[in-house]
Amino acid sequence: MTPRQAFWQGARDCAPFVLIIIPYSMLFGVVARDAGLNLLEAMAMSVLVIAGASQFTALALLQEHAPVFIALLAALAVNMRMALYSAALVPHVGHAPMGVRALMAYLMVDQVFAVAVKTYETTPQMTRSAKLALYFGCVSVAAPFWYAFTFLGAWLGKAVPASLSLDFAMPICFIALTAPLIRSLPHSAAALTAGVTALIFAGFPWSLGLIFAAICGMIVGAQTELILGRRNTGASA
Amino acid sequence: MIDRVDFWTLTALLAVGTFLIRFSFLGLLGGRELPGWVYLHLRYVGVAVFPALFMPLVVWPAANGGISDPIRLAAGFVALLAGLRFGVLSAIFAGMGSFYILRIITNGL
Numbered sequence: 001m002t003p004r005q006a007f008w009q010g011a012r013d014c015a016p017f018v019l020i021i022i023p024y025s026m027l028f029g030v031v032a033r034d035a036g037l038n039l040l041e042a043m044a045m046s047v048l049v050i051a052g053a054s055q056f057t058a059l060a061l062l063q064e065h066a067p068v069f070i071a072l073l074a075a076l077a078v079n080m081r082m083a084l085y086s087a088a089l090v091p092h093v094g095h096a097p098m099g100v101r102a103l104m105a106y107l108m109v110d111q112v113f114a115v116a117v118k119t120y121e122t123t124p125q126m127t128r129s130a131k132l133a134l135y136f137g138c139v140s141v142a143a144p145f146w147y148a149f150t151f152l153g154a155w156l157g158k159a160v161p162a163s164l165s166l167d168f169a170m171p172i173c174f175i176a177l178t179a180p181l182i183r184s185l186p187h188s189a190a191a192l193t194a195g196v197t198a199l200i201f202a203g204f205p206w207s208l209g210l211i212f213a214a215i216c217g218m219i220v221g222a223q224t225e226l227i228l229g230r231r232n233t234g235a236s237a
Numbered sequence: 238m239i240d241r242v243d244f245w246t247l248t249a250l251l252a253v254g255t256f257l258i259r260f261s262f263l264g265l266l267g268g269r270e271l272p273g274w275v276y277l278h279l280r281y282v283g284v285a286v287f288p289a290l291f292m293p294l295v296v297w298p299a300a301n302g303g304i305s306d307p308i309r310l311a312a313g314f315v316a317l318l319a320g321l322r323f324g325v326l327s328a329i330f331a332g333m334g335s336f337y338i339l340r341i342i343t344n345g346l
Contacts, residue, residue, distance in 0.1 A: 016326040036239050041248075048252035053290065058247055062239045068247050075247075076254045084282040087262035087275065094263065105260035114283055167300045168309060168336055172316050174291035176328035179320025181283045190281040195288035202293045210289050217285025222277045 001126055003133035010115065010137025017111040020173040021145045024052055027166040029153020031056070035063050039154050046150035050109065050143065053170070054078040080211055085113040092120045092131050104135060109146075112138040114177050185228065190221025308343065312336035 001009070025046065032042035037059075045055050054075040061071035085108055093104060116135050120126065126134070182188055194217025201209035295313040297303045316332025 016324075016329070019326070019329055037244065041244060045248050045251075048248060049255055051255050054251065054255065058251055062243060062247060068243050068250075071247055072250050072254065075251050076258065079255045079258050081282070081286040082255070082259045083261045084279065084286070086259055086264075088279040088282055090262050091276070098264070101263050102260060105263055106256060108259040108263075110287075117283070165300060165336070165340075167298070168312070169333065171291040171294035171298075171309075171313060172329060172332040172336075174287045174294075175313060175316045175332060176320050176325045178284060178287040178291070179317055179328050180324055181287075182321060187281070187284045191284045191288045194285040195292040198289035198292045199296060202297065209293075210286075213289035214282070214285045217289065218278045218281040221281030221285065222274075225277065225280075 001123070001130045003127075003129045006126065006130035006133040007137035007140075009119070010134040010139075011141050012137075013115045013119065014111055014138040014141040017115075017173075017176075018141060018145050020169060020176065021111070021142060022149045023166050023169040024173060025146045025149040026153030026156075027169065028052060028055055028059075029150045029155070030157065030166075032059060032150075033154050033157040035059050037154075039151070042154035043147070043151055047147060050106070050146060051079050051082070052109075052146075056170075077208060077211060081214060082108055082113075084214075085117075088117055089113070092117070093128075093135060095128050096132055100132070104139075107139045107143055109142055110174075110177060112142050114181065118181065184225075186221045186224035189224040190217040193217045193220040308336060308339045311339060 028046065029042055032045065032055075033039075037045075045058075049055055049058075057078050058071050058075040061074055066074075086105065089104070089108075093101070096104065112135065115138050116131075119134055120131060178191060182191055194213045197216045198209060198213035201212055203209065204212065291313070295309055296305055298306055298309050301309070312332050312335045315335040316328045319331035320328030
């Protein structure tokens with residue numbers, strides 16, 4: 001695969017998410033205006049932070065007059081998952097120059113990570129430059145729409161009827177991201193464990209329940225893989 | 238009303254903090270190898286984080302006052318099944334589609 005082909009494959013594979021990014025970023029724009037932010041402030045958050053779930057978290061806590069450092073902790077906790085994305089990307093794109101890696105870090109969002117890593121794992125013969133091109137292909141579809149439709153949402157403001165319940169686009173987005181990743185029993189075990197644990201510990205302050213549930217899911221997935229691997233080795237020996 | 242100083246302080250700190258989280262391993266570790274058990278667990282980041290994010294949102298939606306909404310539960314389940322069987326786009330259409338259809342049906346009754 002040439003870098004050019006990889007770029008377009010990334011753009012193509014990320015294209016379906018435009019349907020989710022549009023309502024999600026518009027929703028943020030609308031909610032931000034509703035919370036009393038002006039157009040510049042709504043855009044500043046989307047461009048500087050570029051992480052929807054944490055932007056919603058921060059906004060909700062600001063509205064409740066939570067102390068800044070509590071809102072910051074909660075929003076950063078929501079983003080802690082991206083440290084794991086960062087680590088998962090190292091074997092594939094860790095060779096890139098520092099400046100490129102910094103740019104990749106700024107643009108690292110759920111959809112880009114999900115598509116890129118899935119492609120890296122299912123196409124092990126990809127060259128290093130093709131892997132970088134694929135990443136930026138994914139980004140080229142995600143980031144511009146995120147900015148543009150935050151702007152549109154903030155600009156339209158309160159004109160979007162609440163009866164559309166666009167809030168439901170967020171969980172649907174995460175469900176759509178999960179389903180194609182479930183390729184084996186360990187994946188199912190990890191997903192089920194994380195989902196149920198997140199419900200049990202939803203009351204944990206500062207989104208710590210999310211982090212705890214994700215760690216539980218990862219451990220269960222990894223252990224299931226080890227147990228199944230051991231059983232297979234035993235059967236073949 | 239959101240305090241202006243609070244807003245800009247939070248946005249600036251959140252931007253820097255989020256960047257540092259994203260840059261952490263990619264920036265500091267670069268091409269260095271991580272131990273095998275780390276990779277074993279990293280294979281499950283996506284399938285663990287996303288369900289942990291969406292389950293509370295589907296089961297206790299804030300838009301419904303944090304009370305379970307049968308329509309959202311059903312639509313979430315439809316989205317998951319469609320995603321497992323057909324992929325991302327189907328999950329999105331099936332999820333939002335069944336959500337609106339079920340709402341129209343129940344509101345009509």
